[in-house]
Amino acid sequence: MSKILVIGSAGQIGSELTLLLREMYGGSNVVAGIRKTKPSDKLSETGPCEVVDALDTDGLASVVNKYKIDTIINMAAILSATGEKNPMLAWDVNMNGLINVLEIAREHRMKQVLVPSSIAVFGPSTPVDNTPQETVLKPTTMYGVTKVAGELLGDYYVKRYGLDVRGLRYPGIISHETLPGGGTTDYAVAIYYEAVKNNRYTCFVKEDTRLPMMYMPDCLKATIDLMQADFSKLRHHCDFNVGAMSFSAEELAASVKKQMPGFEISYEPDSRQDIADSWPNSVDDSAAREEWGWQPEYDLDAMTADMLRAIKEKHDKGLI
Numbered sequence: 001m002s003k004i005l006v007i008g009s010a011g012q013i014g015s016e017l018t019l020l021l022r023e024m025y026g027g028s029n030v031v032a033g034i035r036k037t038k039p040s041d042k043l044s045e046t047g048p049c050e051v052v053d054a055l056d057t058d059g060l061a062s063v064v065n066k067y068k069i070d071t072i073i074n075m076a077a078i079l080s081a082t083g084e085k086n087p088m089l090a091w092d093v094n095m096n097g098l099i100n101v102l103e104i105a106r107e108h109r110m111k112q113v114l115v116p117s118s119i120a121v122f123g124p125s126t127p128v129d130n131t132p133q134e135t136v137l138k139p140t141t142m143y144g145v146t147k148v149a150g151e152l153l154g155d156y157y158v159k160r161y162g163l164d165v166r167g168l169r170y171p172g173i174i175s176h177e178t179l180p181g182g183g184t185t186d187y188a189v190a191i192y193y194e195a196v197k198n199n200r201y202t203c204f205v206k207e208d209t210r211l212p213m214m215y216m217p218d219c220l221k222a223t224i225d226l227m228q229a230d231f232s233k234l235r236h237h238c239d240f241n242v243g244a245m246s247f248s249a250e251e252l253a254a255s256v257k258k259q260m261p262g263f264e265i266s267y268e269p270d271s272r273q274d275i276a277d278s279w280p281n282s283v284d285d286s287a288a289r290e291e292w293g294w295q296p297e298y299d300l301d302a303m304t305a306d307m308l309r310a311i312k313e314k315h316d317k318g319l320i
């Protein structure tokens with residue numbers, strides 16, 4: 001039985017992934033690593049929660065020793081928009097945090113490390129449509145720079161030390177449990193909340209901005225499927241493209257309007273437009289499909305129906 005530590009358990013993906021892993025492997029086998037945010041009741045009631053800052057090597061080591069951790073999922077990261085406001089912080093958390101995780105995993109001969117990457121590894125000179133698995137990686141954000149370096153570092157630990165490190169390039173992730181923070185793709189979550197609360201939304205990217213996106217159930221499935229894949233069958237390790245859907249902001253708004261005909265949208269692009277413009281429209285994920293059977297389930301309208309249902313429920317309960 002694995003003993004898993006999820007660093008960044010209070011975040012958008014970490015919060016849901018931790019709960020799912022606890023259902024799969026038992027609450028006591030999955031430690032929620034939280035830095036500042038108070039853990040939700042669900043997190044603190046279903047298993048151990050510990051303060052973990054990947055930059056604090058001694059603190060990290062003491063949690064690893066206390067729970068005999070053999071698998072680390074490092075979800076802690078400074079995302080693209082916050083990273084542009086504070087590039088040094090993005091470098092510190094995303095790079096120094098990562099190398100601390102890889103080093104402790106190497107020292108303890110851990111079973112596995114999962115290190116997420118992002119479509120932010122691509123840049124303006126990368127082909128935008130159906131972006132290949134192997135292509136130009138020249139990002140123009142600090143977040144993207146750290147994600148390219150993170151992929152290379154993870155691959156280095158695989159080759160140099162035989163450590164099992166895996167990672168996937170998440171597109172924009174859309175969910176209704178925990179809000180994302182500091183990303184460029186956050187508009188694709190905010191639109192649903194604002195539609196339910198105010199029936200209108202002012203979008204910070206232009207209507208024709210098209211990006212690869214994925215609904216949380218598919219994100220969790222991709223993460224678990226990659227973790228469970230046979231290591232000997234993987235030709236790639238830390239850099240899998242994973243696609244699910246691709247839509248423009250205008251198409252997203254049209255999907256909301258189908259279910260809420262009175263919904264109105266306006267567009268006021270800000271500095272995040274430049275970041276979005278440097279990323280692909282869609283990705284070619286055939287390597288993930290071939291090497292570990294990746295197959296998404298949700299399309300835009302199915303996601304919209306589920307997002308609006310869940311957020312309306314929260315709204316009716318007075319939770320938002």
Ligand code: AKB
Pocket residue numbers: 079080081117118119120143170171172173182183184185186
């Ligand atoms: C961001 O917008 O920064 C993230 C990402 C695509 O990695 N959601």
